[in-house]
Amino acid sequence: MTPKDEEQTVAAAFERKLLHIPFAQIAPLYLVTPQKKATVKYKQIATTILETGLVEPIVVARDRQDPRAFTLLDGHLRLEVLKDHGQTAAKCLVSTDDEAFTYNNRISRLATIQEHKMILRALTLGVPEDRLARALNINLKTLQEKRRLLDGICEEAAELLKDKQVALTSFQVLKKMKPLRQIEAARLMVAMNKYTINYVRSLLAATPDRQLVAEAAPKKIKGISREQLDLMERESANLEREVRLVEESYGADHLDLVLARGYISKLLSNARIARYLSQHHGEFLPEFEKITETGALAS
Template sequence: MAPLYVVTPQTKETVKFKRIVASIAEIGLVEPIVVTRDRQDPTQYTLLDGHLRLEVLKDQGATETPCIISTDDEAFTYNKRISRLATIQEHKMILRALTLGASEERLAKALNVNIKTLQDKRRLLDGICPEAAEMLKDKQVALTGFRILKKMKPMRQIEAAQLMVTMNKYTVNYAQSLLAGTPESQLVSGATPKKIKGISRQQLDLMERESANLEREVRLVEDSYGADHLDLVLARGYVTRLVSNERITRYLALHHEEFLPEFEKITEREAFVS
């Protein structure tokens, strides 16, 4: 089996690796490793996901392990879709381990966390609407970030998740800022955003309006992105054809010299002028 990368001795000293060691020792392998058949030699496999898990098993002397065979043989495509220890993925693994019969105490020991933290991880998606959970399923959002989202009503959760993904920000501070900019009508009963010193009610109202405007602008960009991209591709192709024509480039060089360098930048090539 050919791995995509080598697990170094330094990696084996990390907290993440030691946690996997403890987990496998306590409850066994919960998530099988993922492989794909080699195109040239069907008897060989390429390891797509589970490098650390496989290394732990090898260190323990294991000679075989359950595998999932991926029908997608493009390693980059597969790895782009999966998430490694993303918060929601960890939540699902915990639920699966509990379903398989592992006790909370044993699982908490395996993950090197206390019982309360494990229970929080188990209840991670309680109060999170499915649409928001789907958008954040492969993102590194802290437990506190999900607690903040739970203070919002479903539609606002979706808006907040969209902003997190668009801005590529999943920090607690960003989640708190989204909560601060959420109108009270979009908060669940009894939930109040944390008061921020030095910010008046008028400033919070302004943040709410700016947040709503940003959301509208994001949706407009998303709606028009595909058409705009297609237009740009077609326009670039047309300019490329123009610059590739010797007669046109000679004419531009003689009469519109200032345009030619810009066209060359667009096409990322040098025009032929003799």
């Protein structure tokens, strides 16, 4: 086998160029109701588009039967805002995957870091800070804090939190840690699915002084002794190791459970086997039924 044969082709997730597509050719997956248009989120999106233009393009996929028709995957509210203000077409990002679930399962939902990148892009395009602050319905100081969000945050930690709803103040606490500790803290936040300021402060409290940046203020926590802090540090390190072990085995364990559940369901669907279990192994049958019922609820 030649090196050329060993090369693997990576399929692009989107077409290379944005397309200017008339709205008449785009089929939405759902209708935006008047109640939805009355929400704060819709009004904020509308104000942002009017003030700065369409920063994040609408995402569509080509119809398999008619290449001139498109399915709207992401941007229903943006599309409605443009329609309400007389627009009839817009530049769209064309996805090569026409499954809305697949796309929406991976896109960042205007998480904290995504909003930071949107602000940077708008400022790069020349939008004044005060105008952008009005569009986002925030004061100028908050806008500047969002602009500097990742200053002092290492790339690995930012990557872990890129699609999470993390409090702005939580990033300020993370900046008091050195890069390696930031990564550990970000992994713990993801594993525990906790992104609140109180949780991040607890991680800071459990961080040894040697893992804090030089300019970080010493930790002063009322009611907690040095011995208790040392214990928290050890527990934090142990939890981090346990989380990594779970991450390594979770995929295989979950697959084994799915296969086992499917096999048991198939067994119980056979009347002869179910009758045999009932007559000779009655203690197993209720447990097997619980397993199959759990699978039905999970699906």
